[in-house]
Amino acid sequence: MTAQVLVLQHVPWEKPGRIVTAFDEIGLGYQILNIVDEKKPDLPAFDELAGVVIMGGPMGATDYDRHPGLKAEAKLARAAIAVNKPVLGVCLGHQIIATALGAKLHRGERPEIGFGPIKRVDKHDYFSMWDKQIDVLHWHNDVVGLPEGAQLLARSEATKVQAFRAGSALGLQFHLEVGSALLEEWLDEPSMVKDLKAAGGSKSQLREQFARCNPLIHPLADQVFTGFAARCNSYARAIDKRAEESRPKDPVIS
Template sequence: MTPQVLVLQHVPWEKPGRIATAFDEIGLGYQILNVVDKKKPDLPSFDEVAGLVIMGGPMGATDYDKHPGLKAEAKLARAAIAVNKPVLGVCLGHQIIATALGAKLHRGEQPEIGFAPIKRVDKHDYFSMWDKQINVLHWHNDVVGLPEGAQLLARSPLTKVQAFRAGSALGLQFHLEVSSALMEEWLDEPSMVKDLKAAGGSKSKLREDFAQYNPLLHPLADQVFTGFAARCNSYARRLVRAAQEGAPKDPVIC
């Protein structure tokens, strides 16, 4: 089987968006699964996974009693990072990776929903085009600490860890993946609109802000996600070579 990227989605509207577009543009296959409520999820063979993407969702990253599949996602993230398999987490996914690596999860001082600035703390090749400060789309209540040994990439006044690198993993608390079409899907989802209004926002204001910031964010998102897709593609080729040469498969480390 040709190695594919595994995309773990938790709710129908939190789609990979621009991340999937980056895979499509280089012809890299991916599989989208929702295993959040499955205690023993049926996941693809680990040695056939070219990369792992963990998307957002309204649940807590360590809410294992209500959503037992989250524990399997955390184990998969640790195993992938242990063998240097590319991993990307967005919002909840960012928190799942961080907590899987030992960071603490807690409720933020207040919800961070809508466009607001983050400050780049450190440069990485994923973020080589970024200015020191940029307005991005936020949509979260929980926050995480920085995993031990991880590189902090961005922060905001309300959230100390907005982006980090930990080995082969990249965590993004904010939402670069949201295209204009996906934004409209979010604004058609009652639970998202409820969160937005509870945080003092409105559909009209969010649409105005998206129109203002999207022209700058789009190329930055493309840079991050095409870079990640390229890493996954390289890893896929490595898996194919290993299979052809009869080399040992990726071990699953829990």
């Protein structure tokens, strides 16, 4: 299989974590790139992408002057959704997809950092096993509105749009991708610790919350990310099939 998923990462510690674990489990190829500061990024051929994942980061989704690559990411998200290519956005990525589809970005009333509840608004096959409410990991200041025509999936007290579905795109404001190893990388990053302390949290408190919440979060993360990986895999097979059919056939010699 030649088609791959493109994973766009913005800072070293905001890794895809459990997302690429789901790709590895089915043998789906992927490429991780950071194009956030590139005006004209060198991206893989669009027709060969089986899906797009846009990760989190500390920058604003529409901060195109300081991070010109964000504009290319928004354009890529729109193009992928237009042809029903699977797209997944996490935190900043969720905001990039939403603003690319016309939603407004603004500062939240307060930072939402640490574990806290989200409420399911609407059921979808990504979330078929999800109870009405679950505690997840939050780490954001900015929030977005719901793109026109999108399906709202989850909200929290502080953030009206915690998850949405828009065509082939899924946006998650929260962090299902973070396992124990990735959490420790976050807690080794000074800027993340600074945010955590500013929000009234501590490393030990966050570790305790993770230990308490992870037994419920992990199965949900597996369901969401294996579901997304399956969609990407189906798209990849369709790409490879079209490529095979378009190859010139060897002449039959009788």
